[in-house]
Amino acid sequence: MENRTSPMPEVEGVRHHHVRVRGVRLHVAEAGEGEPVVLLHGFPQHWYGWRRLIPLLSDEYRLICVDQRGFGWSDAPAKGYDTDSKVDDVLALMDELGLGRVRLIGHDWGAWTGFHLCLRAPERFTHYLALNMLHPWPLHRRLMPQSWRFWYTALLEQPLLGRWILRRRPGFTRYLMRKGVMEKAVWTPAAMNEFVRSSQEPDRARAGEALHRAFALRDIAKLVLGRYKKLRLTVPTVILAGERDFMLPPGVLADAGRHASDLRVEVVAGCGHYVHEERPELVAKTARELFTGGR
Structure with missing residues (x-):
């Protein structure tokens, strides 16, 4: 598995280190001091996806932005991309860092992993903020009519084809990122190029x-x-x-009913699939209110 040699994007106040867990070196970008918050990125991003949120929360919290296996500057082994393995990675990382309980934020696939972390080890997480992801108990009658929206995943999941698209057709990744936001200017050239370039690297493309x-x-x-x-x-x-x-319209996010003791869904008007990119101030405000019990 390759190690990335491309330059690390700079965000003021962020410090970087690697932690070896379960035979894999995971890259961690940290900022701030205080109560710990673990942040799990989605696809096709890595820790740099939190660049707009970091300055809004690092004055009060210790932000631990994890490059999940296969992404960013973490190792990209051949296996271990199923949900259970990713949950194991995060729990092992928390153990290595001496983190007993943390607050949790996740986006997209990172948010799916977040739900399963909270289900597997609820004693390790005080609160959870999930961005642009459904919970594990959707109503099929709402979800199935929207399944066409996942057409692009049918391409990416195909053996050999998925990695070829990510490596050789960077326009595909750019298209997904642009389609994911209402405000196109959110993607600065530097941010767009970083996530596309990362996705093109052979081992990262295979991981995707x-x-x-x-x-x-x-x-x-x-x-x-x-x-x-x-x-x-x-x-x-x-x-x-x-x-x-474009991927998960609010209509598919039904109440979890008896499956959750304290879960609510808030819809962000005029916003797409990257709420942390388009509305970082709102995400920070929601996180603070959730983490402090509404105080």
């Missing part, structure tokens, strides 16, 4: 393919078969959904 394939082969089957119905979310959770999210 493996990530989508693992979800298709394992998680979708569990959703369809109702395997999550016996699980209950006890960590206080807020989902921020983009009103104009």
Whole structure:
């Protein structure tokens, strides 16, 4: 597996280090001091996806932005991109860093991992803010009519094809990122180029393919078969959904009912699939209110 040699983007106040867990070196970008908050990026981003949020929260919290395996400056092994393995990675990282309980923020695939972290080890998380992701108990009658929106994942999950698209067709990644926001200016040339370049690296492209394939082969089957119905979310959770999210329109985000003791969905008007990019101030405000119990 390759190690990235491309220059690290700079964000004021961010310090970088690597932590070896489960045979993989994970890159961690940290900022601030105080109570710890773990942040899990989505696809095709890495820690730099939190660059707009970091200065808004690092004055009060210790932000721990993890490059999940296969992305950013973390190792990209051949295996381990299923949800259970990613959960194991984060819990092992928390153990290595001596973090007993943390607050959690996740976006996209990172938010899906976040839900399963809270289900697996609720005692490790005080609060959870999920961005642009459904919970594990969607109503199929709402979700199925919207399944066409996942057309692009059908390409990325195909063996060899997915990695070829990410490596050789950077316009595809640019298209997905532009389609994911209502305010196109959110993507500065530097940010767009960084995430596209990262996705093009051979091992990162293979990881992107493996990530989508693992979800298709394992998680979708569990959703369809109702395997999550016996699980209950006890960590206080807020989902921020983009009103104009091309992948997950708010209509699919039904109440979790008896499956969650404290979960609410808030829809962000005029916002797409990258709420932390388009509305970082709102994300920070929501996080502070959630983390302090509404104080």
